Amino acid sequence: MQTAPFDAVIVGHGLAGATLAWTFRLRGQRIAVIDQPRPDGASRVAAGLITPLSGPKLIPAWGWSEAWPRALTFYRRIEERLQRTLLANLPAVRLFTSDELRERFHVRFARRNEGIIAREPMPFPNPEWFDAPFGAIEMTEAARLDVVAYLDASWQSLKEDDACYEASIDPVHDIQLDNNGVFLPAFQLRAQRVFFCQGATAQGQHWFDRVRFNPAKGELLTVRIPAITESRTIHQEVWLAPIEEGLFRVGATFEWQQLDSLPTTAGREHLLARLKRFVKQPIEVVDQQAAVRPTMHDFRPVLGLHPDEPRVGIFNGLGAKGVLWAPWLAGCLADAVLHGQPIPAELDVQRWFR
Ligand SMILES: Cc1cc2nc3c(=O)[nH]c(=O)nc-3n(C[C@H](O)[C@H](O)[C@H](O)COP(=O)(O)OP(=O)(O)OC[C@H]3O[C@@H](n4cnc5c(N)ncnc54)[C@H](O)[C@@H]3O)c2cc1C
Structure with a gap:
């Protein structure tokens, strides 16, 4: 019919x-x-993260000032319709990898920031968990959607x-x-x-x-780090996003040649090597996923x-x-x-x- x-x-x-x-x-x-x-x-x-400043140079996300308020309004409206929470405020801390990068970031950010708030982390990431000798900034307007x-x-x-x-x-x-x-x-x-x-x-x-199209494969890990109870996402060359007690997601790789959704040893090693540059606690990998981003x-x-x-x-x-x-x-x-x-x-x- x-x-x-x-x-x-x-x-x-x-x-x-x-x-x-x-x-x-x-x-x-x-x-x-x-x-x-x-x-x-x-x-x-996808990890579902919204992060205002990202990439090696901490550049504001393209379209941030238009997209962020609309995303907030939209997801809140859908939450009302569906009667469930979907979007969580999840501040993001970015650890600098050198004094020079930190200084350059502050100069650039003073010139162009799209209204993004970047402040001293409160509290500073726990030195028992994270190696952060060059300082850090905290982005309070960051979030995660349970996609x-x-x-x-x-x-x-x-x-x-x-x-x-x-x-x-x-x-x-x-x-x-x-x-x-x-x-x-x-x-x-x-x-x-x-x-x-x-x-x-x-x-x-x-x-x-x-x-x-210029699709980009991405890989993610799920890791267990029982000693860490950080509730914010910690970013450096890769990010560590809390899911539940002791469990985190780590991402993500970018790969333009092998466009399948199979997890690889190279992807896992890439993520783990970068994670270990700032995480000081033992890490156990419990899962790995891959997919292809629709990039133009x-x-x-x-x-x-x-x-x-x-x-x-x-x-x-x-x-x-x-x-x-x-x-x-x-x-x-x-x-x-x-x-x-x-x-x-x-x-x-x-x-x-x-
Ligand atoms: C590892 C990784 C981590 C990521 N993390 C984040 C993140 O933290 N934050 C963020 O914002 N983004 C993240 N992304 C990017 C995000 O996943 C993409 O921007 C987004 O998912 C693209 O959505 P889409 O609907 O265009 O495509 P898709 O999610 O691929 O959806 C397309 C849908 O169309 C269906 N479809 C296709 N063809 C047909 C057909 N012919 N008939 C019927 N159905 C069809 C597919 O089956 C699929 O269900 C990440 C991506 C990857 C790979």
């Missing part, structure tokens, strides 16, 4: 698809989502509306375009538009084969409607910052589709068709 038409069908239910679905639903749109669940999807492996809980609870909410399907969609053969919008015969599902939110697997996808060639997310086929849209390229960027960018896409507002040129999918 054919279902009543939806405003949009979303293909993919990682951070991009789930957040776009909520953004439209919160604006009164009827949304259906189709997802082929994969335990090694980037969103299910798996967010995705599972969002899926359940769609299920209650009879609006989600577990399946793999072939963008060419499973979707028909006609005068009324799009039609998916296998599900007898009709909608005005389809949005592809497929993460790194979208590389070379029929509609958007001109979009240039120009390191900017990609969103918008196909230039020749406005019934087909894309939301992708969240790279290493899906939790921070998804709510802001899903809002930009919804504003464009529902109210004709322009998408910033550096994010618009049109940039790949010029």
Whole structure:
């Protein structure tokens, strides 16, 4: 039996698809989502961290001042809808690796800081646990999203509306375009538009084969360090994020050649070697995971409607910052589709068709 038409069908239910679905639903749109669940999807492996200053030079996250307040508002709203806590405030401490790097950071930060707060750590990381001879800063506006809980609870909410399907969609053969919008015969599902939110697997996808991906594999460890009870995330060349008593996640590697989701010995050794440069307590590895981040060639997310086929849209390229960027960018896409507002040129999918 054919279902009543939806405003949009979303293909993919990682951070991009789930957040776009909520953004439209919160604006009164009827949304259906189709997802082929994969335990090694980037969103299910991600640590869920939002960190304002990162990378070797502690550069402000791109778009921070726009993205952070929107992320906070969005996740709090979803928590209210789902009646559960998903986003935890989790301050982040960054340990400097030399006097020179610390001095250079303070000079740069005084010039450009996007309103980010970076203060003396309170308290300073315990010297019994961490080696921090060159000092540290603490970022208080940092957080962690329980991504798996967010995705599972969002899926359940769609299920209650009879609006989600577990399946793999072939963008060419499973979707028909006609005068009324799009039609998916296998599900007898009709909608005005389809949005592809497929993460790194979208590389070379029929509609958007001109979009240039530069996916980056990432690996994470789960480690046990019973002696450490630090409640903040500690960053140096890698980060150590508390999960529960004595248990932490450690990440992450970046690798552009071997784009599979298999944990490797090299990945584990890379993370452990860097972790041991600042952790002074015995470490036991209890798990290792890997996934591929959907990063674009120009390191900017990609969103918008196909230039020749406005019934087909894309939301992708969240790279290493899906939790921070998804709510802001899903809002930009919804504003464009529902109210004709322009998408910033550096994010618009049109940039790949010029
Ligand atoms: C090791 C690691 C650590 C990370 N840590 C963080 C972090 O701490 N903070 C942060 O913000 N980001 C982090 N990230 C990045 C984050 O994971 C990504 O930004 C984000 O998950 C991308 O979400 P997505 O929805 O675009 O893709 P995905 O999570 O890959 O979701 C795509 C979904 O679409 C489905 N799909 C694809 N094709 C089809 C099809 N044809 N039919 C049906 N379904 C389909 C897939 O099965 C999947 O469920 C990390 C990534 C890695 C690898």
